[in-house]
Amino acid sequence: MTTEEFENLLEVHGNDIYRFCVYIMQNRENAEDLYQDTVLTAFRKADDIVLTENPKSYLLSVAVKLSHNFFRKEKRKNEKLISPAPEIMDNIPNDTDLQASAEDSALKTALKKAVSELKEKYRVPIVLYYYGEHDIASISAIMKLPQGTVKSRLHKARELLAEKLKKEGFDNG
Secondary structure, eight states: OHHHHHHHHHHHHEEEHHHHHHHHHHHHHHHHHHHHHHHHHHHHHHOOOOTSHHHHHHHHHHHHHHHHHHHHHHHHHHHOOOOHHHHHHHHHHOOOHHHHHHOOHHHHHHHHHHHSSOOOOHHHEEEEEEOOOHHHHHHHHHHOOOOHHHHHHHHHHHHHHHHHHHHHHHOOO
């Protein structure tokens, strides 16, 4: 892949990759670091990117792997992760399937907060499925997990979100 082809790839998919980094990291500074690391790693491995396949999926899988490394390092340091900045969480779109059922702003806010509080292994598939509109097979490829694992994590994440919303007083079945 030429440098020009790589630049075009970033021009087309860069914003989506950056938004994904923001959702996963929940902190603009860490998201920018993850995005830069993703771009650098992908550039170093540019010959592995096949433009006729799904290059966006490849870039997302690089970001997921690097985010796993980040969270693993943070866990080892035994530091508490920074809570999401309110202005970043406000950028979560309200037009996804999960959020479309939200009838009022309080429920939308509670849902955004609940998603941000999920463990990474549940938050990543939820963000990819509902925000990124990826199917199970695509998420499986991005996360390098079996499809059954992705399905079970989505199921568990939905249960956790429903439980959290119920505790917050949003019991709409």
